[in-house]
Amino acid sequence: MLEGLHPTSPTHLMRLETSERAARRVADIVSETFDPAETAVAAFEAPDGKIWLVEVFFREQPDEANVRELVRVAAGEAVAACLTFHAIESKDWVRTSLDGLKPVVAGRFTVYGSHDRDQVAVNAIPIEIEAALAFGTGHHGTTLGCLRAIDALAKRRRAFRPLDVGTGTGVLAIAAGLRHRVAVLASDIDQVSVAAARDNAVLNKARTYVHAIHAAGLKDARFRYGAPYDLVLANILPRPLVGLATDLVRLIAPGGTVVLSGIIPPHANMVISAYRTRGLRLVSRQEIEGWVTLTMQK
Known part of the structure; x- marks a missing residue:
């Protein structure tokens, strides 16, 4: 699943590896909380089929504590603790999003x-x-x-x-x-x-x-x-x-x-x-x- 229009110049990426159930919950709460013109939310099965990935691209640097709290509410403390945040170049999300996706x-x-x-x-x-x-x-x-x-x-x-x-x-x-x-x-x-x-x-x-x-x-x-x-x-x-x-x-x-x-x-x-x-x-x-x-x- 993929929600929101990708921001023109995304600067930060949140990433999570988790179960399918948790991935869907996290993607839903993030997509409903943030402006879809400022963020893009993707949740998909990893190529190995063993885990699911959640990726959120932000136009501006997010409040990490606020994002973690949202995830904690949606999927629990353990899942929130696994979030990682990265600064990215404006086009890095493209390759990240499409690599490994099948026809x-x-x-x-x-x-x-x-x-x-x-x-x-x-x-x-x-x-x-x-x-x-x-x-x-x-x-x-x-x-x-x-x-x-x-x-x-x-x-x-x-x-x-x-x-x-x-x-x-x-x-x-x-x-x-x-x-x-x-x-x-x-x-x-x-x-x-x-x-x-x-x-x-x-x-x-x-x-x-x-x-x-x-x-x-x-x-x-x-x-x-x-x-x-x-x-x-x-x-x-x-x-x-x-x-x-x-x-x-x-x-x-x-x-x-x-x-x-x-x-x-x-x-x-x-x-x-x-x-x-x-x-x-x-x-x-x-x-x-x-x-x-x-x-x-x-």
Whole structure:
């Protein structure tokens, strides 16, 4: 799992080796406590399969005592005592985060790093995501859930006007563009993410499909120019999803589908209610690695 937009210039790293259960608890409390624009939280199984790793990247030097107290509350004194803190160069997290991660298969999609190009099946739709200061490698449960939803929806009907809100690395926009062979409008509040999405679209021969723009919210006129959208992807966080609900639903075509993720189970009903009261019905709910992906239809 991976939570938050990676800070543009991370300066410090917190690292923890522990059990899967403790790793998930620590990642959840840290991600809910700190601003996702200032920190990035990753929890994943180590390559040897024996332990789990938690890594938190900070834009500014953290209050170590405060972080330890949070971890103590979430996972106990012994786990908190195992935390280590390091000063890092601005790009060290990239290699740390991606080294050892295996290709991710989601339906017809395979998301992989450049070091795994030879491991992609011939009949797969390959998506190579290079190291970048943006969220979305496919290894997080939210991204994986969205990719599976895109693939499942494509088996039933083609999308002609997709929109990807909070695109990060652009992985979902690239997936929708390649799967449906149509142009996708992709937006992000973070300039670094927009640049990463554009670079990854070029890398994956999807430049003609992905149009990445810098925009906060959905009031920018460029969203209205492409509306209505018959497929909307929004892999962000519960509160922004609820806050955007009114504007987002207005952009969806009748019968259109929205895939929502970045949601932990206790917040799922809140998100469902926000969209259901605006005329959408729940089509499916899937949970991967403690994260919920919702598919709803207008």
